[in-house]
Amino acid sequence: MSWLVTGGAGYIGSHVVRALLSADLDVVVIDDLSSGHREFVPADVPFVDASILDAKALDALFDRHEIDGVVHLAGYKYAGESVKRPLHTYDQNVTGTVALLAAMERAGVTRIVFSSSAGVYGTPTVELVTEATATTPESPYGETKLIGEWLLADQGRATGLVHTSLRYFNVVGSGSVELRDTSPHNLFPLVFRALEAGRVPKIFGDDYPTPDGTCVRDYVHVADVAAAHVAAARRMLAGEAVEPVYNLGSGEGSSVKEIMDAMVRGTGIRFDPEIAPRRPGDPARTVADGALAARDLGWAMTHTLDEMVSSAWEAVRWAR
Structure with a gap:
């Protein structure tokens, strides 16, 4: 029996695949390689090059492999770009999830761990986000x-689907040098590309009501995020109850200045970030409480900020 990882050739998905394998769980991957990389998937892991929108490909996969459950990471994951491409985003993330759940129902697969996002909270009005914080996506x-979470809940009520959704914030770092974040929009790759091109990264606002005046955000290491997916899967396999949603947060966060200081230490490239005006809508502090995930999934931040930066930088250099 295997776990199907949708989007398993992507940055987070490939780490989840390796974490599952390390936990002695067999894995099957489906990914259309629109943003993933075939080389991120171990050669001995069964791989289907297809979109989750392809019902025939999904049915064939479930027919060919005995699947215990699904870790669903496939989707269009760029919040800013989604504003420009709303129909594409809904097609990939909502229609795709409907297609996956329908295929699971046809195949009798009853467990799913869903990759959700802190994006469901929008701009929180509280300093510490909990699972009970209002969901007001922007x-x-x-x-x-958020609709994906609703779909899982509705399917759970209708069919008994066992499900949980993991909401995480800024995922960074690398758990293995051959796996890296290649997003054109995420913070760490943007800073690395700027430094390699000789440009100075910017800090947007240094007059916030925080200890050093810069915004505070949650940053979590990708290996810790992957471990939470495995813990959820194993809990389901053991027949233990899971909550509908879990935040994967640090409870403390890091400031933008702290990130930049860690970038200097991790890359060895000295720079003084440019201070730019505040961006409209940026809250001073957005940090999540991970207590619920700690209770049920053994969630813990096991990597320091310096380790997040140095591991990500090492993967960038390895890929050259």
Whole structure:
């Protein structure tokens, strides 16, 4: 029996695949390689090059492999770009999830761990986000992730589907040098590309009511995020109850200045970030409480900020 990882050739998905394998769980991957990389998937892991929108490909996969459950990471994951491409975002994230759930129902697969997002919270009005914090997404991406959670809940009530959704914030770092974040929009790759091109990264606002005046955000290492997916899967296999949603947060966060200081230490490239005006809508502090995930999934932040930066930078250099 295997776990199907949708989007398993992507940055987070490929780490989840390896974490599952390390836990002695067999894995099957489906990915259309629109943003993933075939080389991120171990050669001995069964791989289907297809979209989850392809019902025939999904049915064939479930027919060919005995699947215990699904870790669903496939989707269009760019919040800013989703504003420009709302229909594409809904098609990939909502229609795709409907297609996956329908195929699971046809195949009798009753467990799913869903990759959700802090985007469901929009701009929180509280300093510490809990699972009870109001969900007010502000982008098509955040909306589709929240709809995905609703779909799982509705299917659970209708069919007994066992499900949980993991909401995480800024995923960074690398758990293995051959796996890296290649997103054109995420913070770490943007800073690395700027430094390699000789440009100075920017800090947007240094007059916030925080200890050093810069915004505070949650940053979590990708290996820790992957471990939470495995813990959820194993809990389901053991027949233990899971909550509908879990936040994967640090409870403390890091400031933008702290990130930049860690970038200097991790890359060895000295720079003084440019201070730019505040961006409209940026809250001073957005940090999540991970207590519920700690209770049920053994969730813990096991990597320091310096380790997040150095591991990500090492993967970038390895890929050259």
